[in-house]
Amino acid sequence: xxxxxxxxMMVLGCLAAFWxxxxxxxxxxxxxxxxxxxxxxxxxxxxITFWLGIMxxxxxxxxxxxxxxxxxxxxxxxxxxxxxxxxxxxxxxxNLSANILGxxxxxxxxxxxxxxxxxxxxxxxxxxSRAMCTFLALNTSAxxxxxxxxxxxxxxxxxxxxxxxxxxxxxATLLGFSAALIADYLFKKSRW
Amino acid sequence: xxxTLGNWILPVILFFIVFYGMLKRVKVYETFLDGARxxxxxxxxxxxxxxxxxxAINIFFESGAIKVLALGLEPxxxxxxxPVEVLPHALLRxxxxxxxxxVAAKLMRQYxxxxxxxxxxxxxxxxxDTTFYVLALYFGSIGVKKFRYAxxxxxxxxxxxxxxxxxxVKVFFGYR
Numbered sequence: 001x002x003x004x005x006x007x008x009m010m011v012l013g014c015l016a017a018f019w020x021x022x023x024x025x026x027x028x029x030x031x032x033x034x035x036x037x038x039x040x041x042x043x044x045x046x047x048i049t050f051w052l053g054i055m056x057x058x059x060x061x062x063x064x065x066x067x068x069x070x071x072x073x074x075x076x077x078x079x080x081x082x083x084x085x086x087x088x089x090x091x092x093x094x095n096l097s098a099n100i101l102g103x104x105x106x107x108x109x110x111x112x113x114x115x116x117x118x119x120x121x122x123x124x125x126x127x128x129s130r131a132m133c134t135f136l137a138l139n140t141s142a143x144x145x146x147x148x149x150x151x152x153x154x155x156x157x158x159x160x161x162x163x164x165x166x167x168x169x170x171x172a173t174l175l176g177f178s179a180a181l182i183a184d185y186l187f188k189k190s191r192w
Numbered sequence: 193x194x195x196t197l198g199n200w201i202l203p204v205i206l207f208f209i210v211f212y213g214m215l216k217r218v219k220v221y222e223t224f225l226d227g228a229r230x231x232x233x234x235x236x237x238x239x240x241x242x243x244x245x246x247x248a249i250n251i252f253f254e255s256g257a258i259k260v261l262a263l264g265l266e267p268x269x270x271x272x273x274x275p276v277e278v279l280p281h282a283l284l285r286x287x288x289x290x291x292x293x294x295v296a297a298k299l300m301r302q303y304x305x306x307x308x309x310x311x312x313x314x315x316x317x318x319x320x321d322t323t324f325y326v327l328a329l330y331f332g333s334i335g336v337k338k339f340r341y342a343x344x345x346x347x348x349x350x351x352x353x354x355x356x357x358x359x360x361v362k363v364f365f366g367y368r
Binding site for chain 2: 014060153
């Protein structure tokens with residue numbers, strides 16, 4: 001699917017630029033995109049390094065293990081492939097907690113750590129495992145309690161009540177989250 | 193109140209982690225270094241995946257191909273009673289967080305944050321995620337090339353969230 005999507009965006013984009021007689025757009029857009037991607041990766045270095053350091057302290061104090069223990073039934077249910085007590089549990093839980101609280105830049109390092117741990121359990125390294133698909137389903141549709149960025153933006157534009165979208169946002173995200181879980185369950189059952 | 197709360201969460205969490213670590217006599221600095229060591233490699237491993245994804249998205253947008261797609265979808269939107277103004281945001285959201293936020297800001301400046309469009313775009317921005325960026329980043333960090341059904345789940349979630357946002361905002365704020 002990704003091959004078609006990627007190829008489709010590239011080919012249709014080129015055609016659109018040619019049709020307008022502006023082929024120069026394509027190389028500029030490519031190099032701008034590449035630069036943005038590398039900048040993004042480099043800005044991640046600082047965030048990942050910092051938060052994974054902090055996460056190690058949490059692990060050493062036993063906080064992560066306690067959290068994982070408390071939510072073990074949930075993990076068992078969602079990730080039957082992950083053996084009890086595996087380090088992936090803690091990273092998954094920290095990632096979801098950070099997502100729910102809207103702490104975007106702390107959520108990513110925990111998520112990458114979770115992926116790394118799930119990768120140790122994956123026999124086919126270049127193919128996503130079921131646990132990874134479930135984790136991404138949870139992650140990309142994670143319930144948001146505090147959409148802080150958008151509230152800040154609303155305040156900047158002079159909203160009378162910047163936080164009045166919290167409940168609608170929560171309900172919409174809850175429905176999306178349920179849809180993701182149901183879709184994940186059905187895909188898993190279909191032995192895709 | 194929520195804004196100040198948002199500012200406090202991370203610093204307070206950070207304080208408790210380090211403070212509790214010291215109480216438990218963990219060698220906090222050495223432990224921090226242990227955990228931090230892999231940050232560089234993880235981030236660098238994602239570069240080819242992010243370049244691939246962001247370049248394709250950028251070409252698709254900058255060339256105007258996205259406008260053709262939006263034009264094609266407009267009749268469907270008006271038929272479903274969805275304001276067509278939010279269409280660019282709905283298309284951008286799974287692909288690029290920054291671009292979607294830019295559209296949200298533009299719509300709020302134009303129509304006001306407390307209009308139907310302003311509230312709808314706020315809800316859309318808050319309730320969904322940059323699915324393709326997350327896929328490229330997370331799978332890229334461990335070298336997974338075959339995503340299997342993960343992109344479909346992401347798109348199903350995005351689409352559900354979008355339709356839910358339209359319906360909920362209309363009902364919640366009493367728009368017809």
